[in-house]
Amino acid sequence: MSDQPRPGADKRREIEVPDFSMVIASAVHDMKNSLGMLLSTLEDLRQELQGAPAENPKLNTLQYEAERVHxxxxxxxxxYRLGEHTLSAHSDEHYVADFLREQLARHQPLLDGHGIQHEIVADDSAVGFFDDELIAGIITSSLNNAIRYTRSRLRLGAREQDGWLVLSIEDDGKGYPESMREAGDALLRAPDFSSGSTSLGLYFASAIANxxxxxxxxGEIRLHNEGELGGGVFEVWLP
Known part of the structure; x- marks a missing residue:
């Protein structure tokens, strides 16, 4: 009996290859949601372990790293949404001091766990027009960075200057190196992944402010070391 191929055996069904960037975006979205659940669970665990100081350093590390990855x-x-031209700012009126309190409250357990003193300097009646979700992302990232580098103090501030709303995060650490302070418009350029230092957070903050x-x-961001606490000052300037 001859070994003849069956009819249609050579017709292979072609599998459609999805857009890899969409696959990555979907996976990142799922990971973000999982980390959100992890952070919520960590907060519950912190409440349950009150009175067990030996566990606090480990919880602080877990929460900080989870917040950073999130x-x-x-x-x-x-x-990704910037690249797809699907991200835009939907500005609305917000009481600035209340907005800053909300951002600080999310980091309260971590700040307390590290013994970091913190304050908000803002007029309770001041209002600003901005996309609170997008700006919250910038503040969260900057707060995480400040918690890492500060010695013992953080200050969130808001002021009006020359027709701009300026939101600031100040610490008492070593401050920003000169190369970062003088980056200027370079912060809006796409990150260079071949250099080993992508400044992804600064690029994101600049793009969102813009x-x-x-x-x-x-809008734009500015970095300097001329604050009252003696460390770095991260500012978001919104028109």
Missing amino acids: SDLLQLLGI LHQNDGRR
């Missing part, structure tokens, strides 16, 4: 994933999703525009002006 923030990174949010940034990756935001950058989405906010009013009367021909676009």
Whole structure:
């Protein structure tokens, strides 16, 4: 009996290959949600372990690293949406001091766990027009960074200057190196993944601030070491 191929045996069904960037975006979205659940569980665990100080350093490390990765994933999703031209700022009126309190409250257990003193300097009646979800992402990332580098103090501030709303995060650490302070418009360039230092967080913050525009002006971020606490100062300037 001859070994003849069966009819249709050579017709292989072609499998459609999905857009890899969409696969990555979907996976990142799932990981972000899982980390959100992890952070919520860590907070519950922290409450249950009150009175067991020996566990606090481990919880602080777990929460900090989970917050950092969660923030990174949010940034990756935001950058993907920027590339797809599906991310835009939907500004609304917000009481600035209340907004800053909300951001600080999320980090309260971590700040307390590290013994970091913190304060908010903002007029309770001050209002601003911005996309609170997008700006919250910037504040969260900057707070995580400040918690890592501060010695013992953090300050969140808000002020009006020359027609801009300026949100700031100040610490008493060693401050920003000169290369970062002088980056300027380079922060809006796509990260260079071949250099080993992508500055992804700064690129994300610059891009989100830049989405906010009013009367021909676009938002930006500024870094300097001229604050009252003696460390680094991260500022978001919104028109």
